Amino acid sequence: MKLFGPLYDRCRRLAAHRHAPWYLGFISAIESIFFPVPTDVMLAPMALARPDRWWQLGLLATLASVLGGIVGYGLGYFAIDAVMPWIERAGYGDTYDKVQGLFRDYGVWIMFVAAFTPIPFKVFTVAGGAAAMPLIPFVLASLVGRGIRFFLVAGVVAWGGPKVEPVFRRYIEIVGWIVAVVILGAIVWLNMRS
Template sequence: MKVFTILYDKALIWSQHKRAPAILSGVSFAESVIFPIPVDVMLAPMAIAQPSRAMYFALLTTIFSVLGGMAGYLLGYLAFEPLVLPALEYFGRMDTFELAQSWFMDWGFWVIFLAGFSPIPYKVFTVTAGVMSIAFLPFVLASIIGRGMRFFLVAWLMRWGGPIMEKHLRKHMDTIGWAVVILAIAAYFLLR
């Protein structure tokens, strides 16, 4: 089934839209707080479609992702009991929250960097950082470094690879898409 190839082709078309940078910014912000789909699925096609603007797109993604992370931090810091705790209990995610807390106790700053760079759900750690009152400036710094490295790497690879990368990416899009789904499911069970 070519589900991801169809979505990829649509994303390439959407990436040419005049409001694509604004949409990318909004998705980047939301993905750091609540949105479940990684923003890379929008960044990569935009960087391929407009390679001369790839680094600009990476910068936008980084800025708005970090701003979203800061909003997640504030959500955890200011609204844990009235909003976050009931949501965690409703969705049965207290174990994930407790695991994130233990990772912060063990690794501190490095957890935000790792969550920012890897497929680990960054949003879980932004809210948890706020709940635990992790020092804000190191949190922001780790977010900038981790998210920036990730998004600039994606944009650079797409720009560097150009049409050849696009051809290979499209050819293997369904394999990559299903691999990401499997990794997300594995991360879900790991964090459970």
């Protein structure tokens, strides 16, 4: 089943649009709250299309993602009872419970790991608020983790240039499914921990 290739192609077309930075900011923000598609799918083709602005794109993705994360934190902190049915309908109920335990055990470090890895960041933003994690460490861990991830993606793609794009496009399905398996593996691992 071809899923990631067509999605990548669509994002590649959007990356050339004059409003592409707005799209990137929007996707980065909502991905930290509820959107299932990672920011990297939009960021990589944009950095390829505008390699001279890779650092600006990485910064935009980072800041928008952290702002979205603050909204997710607020939902967890102020409205977890209203948000919990959505979390359970989305299939993240057990994961949310495990994440709560991780916050108790590891505090700010788990937020940094979640911000950098392909683990569903949105679950961690809501759980961080529900666990009443202090806001300043939450924001700092999100900034550092998201910043490293998005600057790394944008920088590598910009550095690799057009010669990387055909290779990237050829393997996008494999890479996409590997990321999906990593996410699934993380969920299974979290479930096995309890």
